[in-house]
Amino acid sequence: MGFDLNTGLESLKPDGEAWRSSAGQHYKLCRNTTEFGVCNWLVPEHDVQDYCPACRFNRTVPDQSKPDNRLLWWRMEQAKKRMLFGIYQLGLWPALGWTSADGLLFDFIEDGRSNWDFAETFVTTGFAGGIITLNILEANDVARKQAQEDMQERYRTLLGHFRHEVGHYFWGRFAENQAWLDRFRERFNDERGDYGQALETYYATGGDPKWYQKYISRYASAHPVEDWAESWAHYLHMMDALDTAHRQGFIRSDPFDADFDTKLRQWRSLSVALNELNRAVGHNDAYPFVIAEPIAKKLEFVHDTIAAANE
Ligand SMILES: [Zn+2]
Numbered sequence: 054m055g056f057d058l059n060t061g062l063e064s065l066k067p068d069g070e071a072w073r074s075s076a077g078q079h080y081k082l083c084r085n086t087t088e089f090g091v092c093n094w095l096v097p098e099h100d101v102q103d104y105c106p107a108c109r110f111n112r113t114v115p116d117q118s119k120p121d122n123r124l125l126w127w128r129m130e131q132a133k134k135r136m137l138f139g140i141y142q143l144g145l146w147p148a149l150g151w152t153s154a155d156g157l158l159f160d161f162i163e164d165g166r167s168n169w170d171f172a173e174t175f176v177t178t179g180f181a182g183g184i185i186t187l188n189i190l191e192a193n194d195v196a197r198k199q200a201q202e203d204m205q206e207r208y209r210t211l212l213g214h215f216r217h218e219v220g221h222y223f224w225g226r227f228a229e230n231q232a233w234l235d236r237f238r239e240r241f242n243d244e245r246g247d248y249g250q251a252l253e254t255y256y257a258t259g260g261d262p263k264w265y266q267k268y269i270s271r272y273a274s275a276h277p278v279e280d281w282a283e284s285w286a287h288y289l290h291m292m293d294a295l296d297t298a299h300r301q302g303f304i305r306s307d308p309f310d311a312d313f314d315t316k317l318r319q320w321r322s323l324s325v326a327l328n329e330l331n332r333a334v335g336h337n338d339a340y341p342f343v344i345a346e347p348i349a350k351k352l353e354f355v356h357d358t359i360a361a362a363n364e
């Protein structure tokens with residue numbers, strides 16, 4: 054089985070040097086499949102690229118001479134690809150700008166906690182200048198859970214990291230349009246204050262104590278652009294969950310055709326059911342968030358922005 058971005062999962066049979074799908078399409082395997090076994094996306098047979106459309110965005114990958122890194126990288130790729138497929142479904146793939154100088158790139162790196170070659174360093178997840186940096190320790194379940202406890206977070210997942218960070222990438226794209234930026238500031242407040250100072254204050258004080266009235270997460274209260282990245286990530290969570298529920302037959306309407314109010318109503322009831330189901334089998338809530346009205350307005354702004362980008 055392999056994944057084609059345009060047609061979905063394909064079962065494949067070998068055909069000479071290539072692989073053939075049941076519909077007769079010919080593919081080659083991504084170089085990260087043949088060399089490392091960390092990818093399941095396909096490349097059209099005559100594409101000049103060796104890497105699939107998702108692996109092409111990788112700038113730095115974990116050191117594969119260390120055996121443990123293979124599994125961590127594989128998990129990173131799974132989450133990255135789920136995020137990227139969501140971007141594709143929302144019609145935003147071209148804006149990832151793979152061939153452009155300011156397009157998206159990923160650095161998956163290590164620091165002194167997992168690799169003595171980087172003993173003096175401490176790498177945090179983040180976004181700067183088109184590059185999403187993720188510490189591969191986030192793919193280690195114990196390390197991530199420890200970070201979640203230390204930061205007193207309700208939710209911390211690899212997929213959540215990718216969706217949040219790509220939100221920063223898209224913010225930069227949309228903010229090139231002054232009219233959009235004005236509307237953003239009406240909704241999320243002015244982002245031009247000192248970013249470093251805002252985060253320092255957040256980490257010193259723990260943020261707005263009544264954050265849940267206005268923000269989807271505590272961290273969203275740190276700075277308007279963090280609020281955007283969090284809201285963006287939650288819009289992507291909502292769309293993926295609704296799409297999955299639709300495909301599984303739990304809801305009738307296709308979320309990619311539904312208006313915002315319909316989607317929000319469905320997600321509010323579906324997320325409660327999802328949490329109850331998790332409790333029924335002994336897990337914590339899968340979606341430990343409440344979407345208050347001011348937060349819904351921010352999600353609607355994300356929805357409207359994506360709709361406008363598709364016009
Ligand atoms: Zn690949």
Ligand SMILES: [Zn+2]
Nearest residue numbers: 217221279282
């Ligand atoms: Zn952020």
